[in-house]
Amino acid sequence: MKEKVLTEHFGLENLYKIDVYQKQGGYRATEKALKKMKPEEILEEVKKANLRGRGGAGFPAGVKWSFVPDTDKPKYLCVNADEGEPGTFKDRYIMSHNPHMLIEGIIITSFCVGISVAFIYIRGEYEAIALRLEQAISEAYEKGFLGKNILESGFDLDVFVHRGAGAYICGEETALLESLEGKRGNPRLKPPFPASVGLFQCPTVINNVETISNISHIILNGAEWFIKQGLPKDGGTRIFGVSGMVKNPGIYELPLGTSLKDIIFKHAGGMKEGKKLKAVIPGGMSAPILTADEINIKMDFDSLVEANSMLGSAGIIVIDDKTSxxxxxxxxxxxxxxxxxxxxxxxxxxxxWINKIVKRIAEGKGKKEDIDSILRLASNIEGNTLCPLGDAAAMPILSITKKFRKELESHL
Amino acid sequence: MQEKTNEMIKIFIDKEPVDAEEGTTVLKAAERAGIHIPHLCYHPAFPPEGSCRMCLVEIEGFPKLELACSTVVKEEMKISTKSERVVEARKAVLEFLLAEHPLDCPICDKAGDCKLQDYYDEYGLFESQFKEAKEKREKKLKIGKSLILDQERCILCTRCVRFLKEVTKTQDLGVFHRGVHSSVNIYEGASVENNYSGNLAEICPVGAITDEDFRFKTRSWFLKEGESICPLCSRGCNILIEYHPGFSRFELPKRVYRIKARENPEVNGFWICDRGRYGYSYLDERRADQIIMNKKEGENELTCENISRHLGEKIKNLSSARKTSGIALILHTWLSNEELFLLHEIFKNDLKVEKIFFADLPDGEADGFLLTSEPSPNRRGAQEIGFDIKTVDLGALADGTDFLLAFGPFLSGLFSSKDLRGALDKIKTKVLFSSNSNELNSLFDVVIPVALIAEKEGSLTNVEGIVQGFQPVLEPPGESLPEWKVLSDLGKELGMDSKFYSEFTSPEAILSEMGKKIPFFKKKND
Structure with missing residues (x-):
């Protein structure tokens, strides 16, 4: 079992250039998919691989694609590269180190679903990465991997890079669509889901950068191999982004199911000198916090749900005992x-409202009833909002307040 | 026309079985069953927005509370609209909304018919736990010719934004900024200037958009409302007239304070135009309320009671001297179907009067939506009854005319006073029926005050041929009375067949007779 799939060649000089990428076997998956496979076979393979969405929700990618109805309307692919979840910095590595791996995934996905226009909606602050993507895309056009009649398969595909304007909410898939259409990035009411009514009212597949980047590997090595890289219900590896008070913050590509304790203490080198572990946010800031006693846990979707938290974007924020x-x-x-x-x-x-209360507590004007107010208000947000941002806010607020109630009360 | 109806399915709302149309939403199905599910952003004219979160309901099998406004009903769906969880969620939404609301109800125009107030009364009545500083926003932003936006009262339901996007397509308002700083505002250089702007104040569920025409003039709880038809063009928009019944201790300057749209999907949907909304001053201003006699008429004092007998005698004298060719009529199309029918029967059919003219306001311009080019409500009715709508020609009018019976105040708008006086001076006897006083009052021998559409009963035929009935909302002022009453009495005095006219004790009876004589007015389901 090899450990690295997505980051295998990271660090190789000029990997972002198509020639170097091809020397490492790049675009062989595209050739295989377009020349030797039928779209249904690709879909079947991706479904079998149990590739779950890497954006945060963990929805199986193959199932998502199969929701796209068979219509005469144009269909679109939107790659979510908005990467706004605090503590998350994996997609930027993929896109800047190995943009062609993403492009390959886009080509195969589009071929599978019957899409001829794809967009990469990239976080506005990633300006240099957007330029690198543009460059990689034009290389792919030159080599005939994009454009008309790709590899003489009769399949056409155009890819566009669209830079966001700095709103976290535009990482929510329907807000992303609104933003891409040139409107204010407000989430849409669901249903209808984007698979049937998405970009410009047409069927649309929306997947995270890391999700799409896995596709070429599944095609080349097969679903069975992919599952072996992770877990049966949760195929492949995960790029964990570790930040905070560890010796070696950074990205670590590891099999799904790796223990959180190992990620922090083995891979990331443990706590910085003189720091003790206090808490961990395991999957981007929206994920409910874990205390130092709770880190003996496998990092996969289901194990974290069992622990009342979530794997989310796999951005691990390590908090030390000196942090209030x-x-x-x-x-x-x-x-x-x-x-x-x-x-x-x-x-x-x-x-x-909650933020106003917390600020007041921090100013030393906290009242006895404030902690209960925070809990009550966050519970009233949870489950009652139009899009997942409400839950994304309520979950960490509730878990932090409940698990560290004593410490918070000491500020009142 | 056979209306297409969807299949009905059975659902359960609060444990009661309810029939619901397939494909409809939970909210609409509940409404149909007489169950009100609170909502703020939802408006039946627009697709569900789902942002206020007031209409959350519990549906068996769904882990979260679901939106009633957008969830489509399914066979056997079990919905709770009043469960503890639902009520708690509603309370929570109200608590959030009120936390950033200025609570300035005592000086808010909307107080009394504000949905936020109503829902707080129903579900809230809690003490505010909000101890923080509220966001400061613009309190008095002029956004259109008579609209004021108070951003602090706004609950961001975006009904106004959607109205301007989907109905007028002018897109003058938008939501600016983000999070708690979000606010509705006018785009730079824009102003809500379209002919439907007044609808914004009406669809605003709270006091965020108020109308200068109504602002600070009275309190909504003093007002009573009645259903009527807008007479200001031939669309026949369905309206509500809001009037003040008055105080016993002091007099008010007017009765009518506001006109609102009344839903009618066949005529005006949910909207009315600004012409119809704001053009109501004629209901109270310069009203003719007493009979005016400029020329002594024999020994008897004329009253509204004896006027038809008096007119009957005059006309009988002319007709027995075979002088009905000396009779001329000036009509207008604010008269109801019933009144125009009586006029047609008496003067055209019985007396064979030929000189029948119409004096209406001059045609305007249609706006492509509701407002038509015809500035009166019943031209189509007059045509269907059999009148040829000829505008007054002063020369032809005066030529050989001894007796003129004129209706309406509109003649003065069509000619200069000099020309009018010149023509009318040639006519020996002139009687005017008018609701509003103007210079015509001095040009006629007798002026009889009459009721307006808002003050009488009858029906009108709109531009598309839809016959709509109306009932009195207001009392006719002073001595004024509806024309149909005078005309049916006059018919009895004069009619070749007085039995025919004696049946006409109400506009309803007249309309039913019309249906027998004119197929157009036959009731569709008869």
């Missing part, structure tokens, strides 16, 4: 209050 949990809560509540689109009532006002 009130400061953590302040950062969390400020972020969601700032990033709420403002469309629906509980998220718009609830997050701002």
């Amino acid at each position: 949990i009130l400061d953590v809560l302040k950062v969390v509540t400020k972020f969601y209050s700032h990033e709420s689109c403002g469309q629906c009532t509980p998220c718009r006002i609830g997050n701002s």
